[in-house]
Amino acid sequence: MGIKTALPAAEVGLYSLVLSGALAYAGRGLLEASQDGAHRKAFRESVRPGWEYIGRKMDVADFEWVMWFTSFRNVIVFALSGHVLFAKLCTMVAPQLRSWMYAVYGALAVVGTMGPWYLLLLLGHCVGLYMVSLLGQPWLCLGLGLASLASFKLDPLISWQSGFVTGTFDLQEVLFHGGSGFTVLRCTSFALESCAHPDRRYSLADLLKYNFYLPFFFFGPIMTFDRFHAQVSQVEPVRREGELWRIRAQAGLSVVAIVAVDIFFHFFYILTIPSDLKFANRLPDSALAGLAYSNLVYDWVKAAVLFGVVNTVARLDHLDPPQPPKCITALYVFAETHFDRGINDWLCK
Known part of the structure; x- marks a missing residue:
């Protein structure tokens, strides 16, 4: 890693002035x-x-941005508000079960948005990568993960899998590819972590809790399994000042x-x-x-x-x-x- 040093304030100011002038013009x-x-x-x-x-x-022209803040705005606010509300109640009443609450609420949200067959499709990918992780071979886990990602881009597999979505709506394709792609990335992270630490004996339930955390489900960001599992497993989390x-x-x-x-x-x-x-x-x-x-x-x-x-x-x-x-x-x-x-x-x- 290289040594990072701050530029002189005068030099930064000069660059900012030139950039501001160019942007204004x-x-x-x-x-x-x-x-x-x-x-x-x-x-x-x-x-x-x-x-x-x-x-x-x-x-x-950007229909995604328009949909987020028009027809889908209320759905997004309702889903995330419900997540926050139930998470707070669970943390107060039974903090040891909050990871299960995240998974159940996320799975129900996926069913309500994309239908039960789409949920079964994702469960199939989760179970497949979980079974491969039991073999303890990282190259096999990574290979299956890449193959699963490719299946959402290549015909006829993409056409077959997209048929699992119930109904049609404006953001269907975006949510389908987002949920499917990030699911495979999360499952691959879980599988590789299981191979790296076989002594920790992660279960399929741990994978499902990780994958169906609603805020990250459709659009990310990707949070690696080891970090998510360590943080969500805290029984009495404490906020920093x-x-x-x-x-x-x-x-x-x-x-x-x-x-x-x-x-x-x-x-x-x-x-x-x-x-x-x-x-x-x-x-x-x-x-x-x-x-x-x-x-x-x-x-x-x-x-x-x-x-x-x-x-x-x-x-x-x-x-x-x-x-x-x-x-x-x-x-x-x-x-x-x-x-x-x-x-x-x-x-x-």
């Missing part, structure tokens, strides 16, 4: 481009009425980020402009630079909001989840090891 060009294209025919599908009282339309304040601060930052994105999409149509290549080809270089940078930052904000909400709930459950992804502006190397810290922990294990 690029943002001005992008704002003008958004205003010019607001009434184009190609923009009609994804630029919808927004703040009518000031004549602003809104970029709604100032922990509740940090939880409230994180929740507040998530709300601020959501509002900021909503405001941003009323002025900058960064997701719609790339869909009209004829219009994009006429943009000046400054606007194109702002467009590219804005899309990268939006991907980070989207992940940070998702992880922020989930991590807030996890911290209320006395867990220490992986930290949110780093802002790409602050990275000198853009890689998964820096962006998604949960995946990085999983790969390192």
Whole structure:
């Protein structure tokens, strides 16, 4: 590992000044481009009425973001609020059973969202990797885990497995791939940990408690089995000093980020402009630079909001989840090891 040293304050200030000026210049060009294209025919599908009282339309090209905060908002709030409520009651009444409460509530939420057959499909993957872990061969566990992941990307296996989902809805494909992919990653983490420590004798119940923890189930982040098991097994968890304040601060930052994105999409149509290549080809270089940078930052904000909400709930459950992804502006190397810290922990294990 290299030695890390802080840059001089004057140098950091100079870099920040140059970056701020460049972003302001690029943002001005992008704002003008958004205003010019607001009434184009190609923009009609994804630029919808927004703040009518000031004549602003809104970029709604990202259907996932729109679904999270419109039709699925109440479902998400209801499910996570129920999780927090039951977790608190269980911690007060029977703290030794809280890990079971997490698993049962998560499994019921999966059944309510995706149907019982989808739950059976995931249980099949869990049991398969658990059985292989009993052999104590890490290469076999990793091989089966990779094969299971591949089965959700290759036909006809993907078509067959997607048929286990009950009904159809807007985010069905996203939830299917998210729940399935993260399930395999979690099961692989469990299997490798079992092989590394055969003396600990982890059970299938431990795997199910780990996999069906609802806040992490569909969208992550990945928390390795050893960390999750050690933290969730604490009978009388104790919060560190100032922990509740940090939880409230994180929740507040998530709300601020959501509002900021909503405001941003009323002025900058960064997701719609790339869909009209004829219009994009006429943009000046400054606007194109702002467009590219804005899309990268939006991907980070989207992940940070998702992880922020989930991590807030996890911290209320006395867990220490992986930290949110780093802002790409602050990275000198853009890689998964820096962006998604949960995946990085999983790969390192």
